[in-house]
Amino acid sequence: MLWCASVGWYAFSDMGNKKNGIITDPDAINKILRRGVAVDALPSWGALYGVLTSGKRLRIYTGADPTADTLHLSHAKNFMLLEELRGLGHEVILLVGDFTARIGDPTGRGEARKQLTQKEVKENVKKWLLQIRPLMKFDDKKNPPKVLYNSAWLSRLSFQEALSLASNFTVQQMLERDMFRRRVYGEWRCKKCNYPNAFEQNILDRTAQSQECQKCHQKFLKNEIVSSGDGGNKRPIYLHEFLYPLMQGYDSVAMDVDIELCGRDQTFNALAGRTLMRRLKDKEKYILVANLMENPKTGELMSKSRGTGVFLSASPGEMYGAIMAQPDEMIETLFINCTRIPLEEKDGIMRMGPRNAKARVAREIVKVFYGEKKAQEAEAGFTQLFSRKDYTGDLPEIRVAPGSTVADVVLQTHKVPSRSEARRLAAAGAIKLDEEALSDIAQKMPVRAGAVLRIGKKHIYRVK
């Protein structure tokens, strides 16, 4: 206790003389916070600016659960922001939610997550760090980012301690979350804007006249409500899901952080941490809320199943292509979140037209991960290959073993999941050797060194 107090004092005494190397220049701070990546601050912007300009060296963290072995752009933009805060001289922590990953955040589908083994988590994290390397200076001598694992403290909590944590919250507080409300009461989609409102059925019956859509404020009239599915699509809430915010909240306490950087969907969990911090440590924790990079038109997030994910494990060419495949509405979002081109240039770039603006952003993002040269190559390759359909350049090579059939070669790429699928593609004319469709997968693959094999529109190979 005494030790903590004295540290606090020294930090305080450093104010003004900049000996601790903390940048408190409002312009520098503004540049980071006003770009548009951060959308909210809790308890308030003023309070957050207050600590950031106090001169105190702050401990700032952002977390991610290692449920998959690859990160995508929406992770990247958080790490980029974190890195900028580190640039101000603050201590930053990348928290790996190896413990929470095993429980599952209720934010998702609400489905039980598959249990990850310790080994799988380790493997995932190893790959992560490689993917994040270009975004954060891990080899910085003075102030390197730290990587911590929340199993270090969460797995050691006793049941008694967990209960004690739980006693800081009420079920009502948990139920404030829209996401839980919808699962309890069912979803009532607004006919106008399709927003899934959560009202209790009998309240609706009684006071339908006075209820309005939480999003577009359209008044609901009785019988004018669309429920999604029977009973309004009610779904179970498991008890442990209520505990998730507690765990994430306790992370803040265990690390004794000053600021948590989180995505907007994590606000509730971050606030739980704020509560615990105040109760357990009598300390104010601030929250910097980042946007989710949702499609401004549809509200959709990038998703693997929709084919709109941009994975950090992608090669320069793949990454460039994945960004070009984003909907046009995402250009500005990508510009703000994933590049650091000065904001003043935004309008000019947007005026170049969707195709060119997107290309510019794509090049810039690839540059962040792979450097200028690779980015230019990716762009040149893309233009040549897909815009001009010129296949004379470098292509991934594919070896055709003597006697192999078209099916053998196609499956060899691992881009086609089954023989049946290959058959369908062939029948649809999607498999082409030097622009000649191979519609029969059982036929022998013509042996023609240097020929171009295309499978669908995205996979192009040179026959070796």
Add this chain to the structure above:
RNA sequence: GCGUGGGUGGUAGAGCGGUCAAAUACACCGCGCUGUAGACGCGGCGCCCUUUGGGCUACGGGGGUUCGAAUCCCUCCCCACGCACCA
């Protein structure tokens, strides 16, 4: 613990003894058109095969009835709602 209704493909959701590898919609894939965008049009969307056909595996798990079951019966598991209970 009681009662009622349910558990079907990536999702929602039809089917309720053969004509079901399973309607429809969304998602996804391909072709066309393009800017590897969007919109639109057409096609596809379990796996395997010597493919206008055949085989195998699937409708929560297991067992049964039947010539034949996603469909009927038994049993187990799970979910929602209601009732009861609530230290």
